């Protein structure tokens with residue numbers, strides 16, 4: 001074991017101990033690997049104090065029995081080994097969201113291996129090519145498994161740490177609870193499938209509705225925000241401090257974007273934003289959600305006191321170093337239009353299902369409500385349709401024109417790649433923006449481009465988990 005390795009394993013243990021302190025769960029069984037970081041994750045039933053120690057104890061499913069799961073930290077270029085021991089009473093899988101990894105490590109069955117039966121142990125291992133903020137969650141019975149608390153943050157640290165004084169990951173989640181503070185067990189309601197998905201009635205940050213964290217005046221804080229909700233699109237403001245959006249979906253912006261009081265940061269399910277926040281005076285810095293304009297919610301608080309000679313007040317930060325993502329050519333090799341249809345108030349009369357035209361009423365009878373280019377890319381029993389939505393030869397540049405012809409927003413996620421958002425609503429973006437999930441609001445369209453440099457069959461789906469399960473999930477093949 002080298003010094004570097006033991007430092008890494010110590011760091012990870014330290015981070016995990018912090019989680020134990022907050023969650024009160026069992027110690028995470030972490031250990032050093034031959035190189036990089038190795039983590040054991042045990043999906044299991046547990047309880048959570050979403051409303052503090054005096055609040056209701058909510059029965060959850062969590063990694064290690066707590067929510068969120070342990071914060072995993074690994075350095076760019078290192079190997080991450082994830083060993084899952086399934087202590088649930090149903091099959092699960094582990095999907096490292098946003099990581100450009102080998103196809104067979106993606107954990108998205110039935111498209112890729114990694115369905116883990118109850119009691120079974122499964123190992124996934126891969127090198128992380130990109131620094132940034134990612135997360136992990138099941139990709140099987142996703143709406144229920146995430147809705148019950150199976151999710152955690154995966155941080156890939158830069159090789160050279162950026163000039164910040166504190167680095168915090170905040171996992172935002174949304175829970176539908178009954179009057180006793182227990183999770184509403186009615187998953188897959190047709191109303192949720194066909195409308196905006198399962199929005200909850202309680203939001204948490206790192207599993208707490210009342211999160212408050214002490215910081216020091218003078219600090220520049222890196223705040224990694226992850227939207228782990230099934231369906232809620234967070235609309236976020238930071239009140240009480242100056243700050244910048246530094247990265248989206250793990251990928252650095254070419255130019256940091258100053259946070260303003262007028263323009264909330266929109267974070268659809270699955271999406272992330274890395275913020276730098278300058279703590280310039282004592283008092284409270286509040287993360288506020290305006291996703292329901294009639295009811296602004298205080299998500300979490302940084303409480304600033306004391307003083308330290310940190311990086312705050314040094315002006316607009318330098319951009320984070322770019323990741324080694326191949327940028328698409330100006331002239332694409334492949335161009336494809338995907339029109340998303342269906343859902344309530346969408347006017348879709350029917351779509352092709354299992355090769356035959358099926359009217360909307362019959363689709364609904366199968367719990368299917370959505371189509372892409374007039375085809376439900378799933379089977380009547382909710383498996384994957386056999387054919388890819390698109391095949392792209394390896395190394396070629398593909399441009400996808402995504403058209404949301406429905407009455408609902410859809411955060412569209414591609415596995416195994418980061419793509420450039422070229423335009424929104426026909427207007428070119430001033431600077432290339434790399435993402436793995438693009439939010440299409442009602443009626444909106446966007447063009448995205450990517451270099452198909454990662455061979456395999458890759459999930460391409462809406463990250464509103466109720467839409468994902470009811471038809472808005474297909475795959476793209478890179479040969």
Ligand SMILES: [Cu+2]
Nearest residue numbers: 410462464467
């Ligand atoms: Cu959707």
